[in-house]
Amino acid sequence: MKFYDTAQQKIINFVPTGKNVQIYVCGVTPYDSAHLGHIFTFLTYDLLQRRLENLGHTVKLVRNITDVDEPIFVRARENGEHYTELAKREVDSFQKIMQTLNFRDPTAEPMASEYIDEMAAAVKQLLDSGHAYELEGDIYFDVSTFKQFGMTSNFSKNLQLAFMADRGGDPERPGKRHPLDFLLWRHITDPTDPAAWDSPVGYGRPGWHIECSIMSSRILATPLDIHGGGMDLIFPHHEAEIAQSEELGHEPFSKHWMHVAPLLLYGEKMSKSLGNLVFARDLLTDGNPAAVRLALMSYHYRTGGEWRDELWQEAKQLAQQLSTAIQQNNTGKHTGVLGAVQAALDDNLDTCTALEALRTHIASHGDATELQQSLDLLGIAL
Numbered sequence: 001m002k003f004y005d006t007a008q009q010k011i012i013n014f015v016p017t018g019k020n021v022q023i024y025v026c027g028v029t030p031y032d033s034a035h036l037g038h039i040f041t042f043l044t045y046d047l048l049q050r051r052l053e054n055l056g057h058t059v060k061l062v063r064n065i066t067d068v069d070e071p072i073f074v075r076a077r078e079n080g081e082h083y084t085e086l087a088k089r090e091v092d093s094f095q096k097i098m099q100t101l102n103f104r105d106p107t108a109e110p111m112a113s114e115y116i117d118e119m120a121a122a123v124k125q126l127l128d129s130g131h132a133y134e135l136e137g138d139i140y141f142d143v144s145t146f147k148q149f150g151m152t153s154n155f156s157k158n159l160q161l162a163f164m165a166d167r168g169g170d171p172e173r174p175g176k177r178h179p180l181d182f183l184l185w186r187h188i189t190d191p192t193d194p195a196a197w198d199s200p201v202g203y204g205r206p207g208w209h210i211e212c213s214i215m216s217s218r219i220l221a222t223p224l225d226i227h228g229g230g231m232d233l234i235f236p237h238h239e240a241e242i243a244q245s246e247e248l249g250h251e252p253f254s255k256h257w258m259h260v261a262p263l264l265l266y267g268e269k270m271s272k273s274l275g276n277l278v279f280a281r282d283l284l285t286d287g288n289p290a291a292v293r294l295a296l297m298s299y300h301y302r303t304g305g306e307w308r309d310e311l312w313q314e315a316k317q318l319a320q321q322l323s324t325a326i327q328q329n330n331t332g333k334h335t336g337v338l339g340a341v342q343a344a345l346d347d348n349l350d351t352c353t354a355l356e357a358l359r360t361h362i363a364s365h366g367d368a369t370e371l372q373q374s375l376d377l378l379g380i381a382l
């Protein structure tokens with residue numbers, strides 16, 4: 001099957017080396033409910049997994065939970081609760097939503113907090129091998145020691161700096177050897193801070209990037225076949241993961257990189273800071289999870305799209321038409337819908353064409369069994 005490899009900057013023909021395929025997808029930071037942008041991202045990998053399984057592969061998909069990260073601590077403080085309570089509540093809610101939306105269960109869903117010792121040991125190893133340095137107790141990765149830094153994302157230096165500042169980094173902190181050096185370990189001095197651990201690299205907590213390097217390589221064998229996430233993770237998060245992982249001995253870290261475009265809401269990126277989120281749980285009050293999947297499949301993962309009410313209404317209508325077609329149980333008229341859906345997925349996960357094949361099939365009163373097989377492949381449970 002074909003998909004767009006971010007590192008190679010082109011559509012590649014993905015040929016797994018054996019029966020097994022290992023996929024790591026960066027998951028959620030559990031401090032707020034999952035919005036449709038998240039679901040759109042995870043749906044891409046769910047469809048990828050389903051088609052690979054349909055082709056006879058055994059897919060190991062690991063999707064982590066970033067339960068040790070600054071936004072959770074901030075939100076928990078605002079709520080006046082311990083961050084672990086907030087994280088647990090949001091993880092429970094997220095998992096329920098994913099089940100309702102008929103996502104395949106990940107092989108593992110590791111939490112960052114379960115791997116603190118391994119993360120600290122990795123930071124120590126990077127310090128000892130000269131790839132990291134200390135700054136006022138904090139520990140940074142020295143990007144000048146990894147000459148391929150930036151070569152997967154292919155962004156200009158200016159864009160790298162802008163993305164880093166925008167996405168939780170600190171390019172302007174005085175004392176760093178290089179503005180793009182990223183945090184591996186945050187030193188904590190406040191004894192009341194709820195998220196700090198004793199470790200060989202001091203009292204504190206890991207940075208976000210090292211968390212994914214450790215969770216991926218502890219659960220899956222490297223090189224991974226495919227590493228995924230939202231496009232906003234390409235830099236610095238994934239570039240940092242590559243640098244750390246490869247210097248920790250996992251070279252190459254991943255054979256392929258696959259990223260999903262953002263979902264817009266009336267022309268704006270859906271984001272917490274803009275306050276324009278559409279939450280999956282609110283749509284699910286309509287009791288129509290199949291329509292959520294159908295609506296998101298109207299957009300290609302590489303281009304993303306815009307969430308609009310008409311899209312939602314159309315998807316609900318299509319879900320109804322599909323349901324009626326299954327109930328009518330027509331037999332005999334084969335339109336080749338299953339083959340068309342398979343071919344569409346193989347062609348860079350072309351979900352729009354897959355939906356067209358479904359529409360054509362129901363318009364011509366095609367065979368219900370063939371339709372059901374196509375819906376199963378797409379994870380659409382009516």
Ligand SMILES: [Zn+2]
Binds near residue numbers: 025027237
């Ligand atoms: Zn990650």
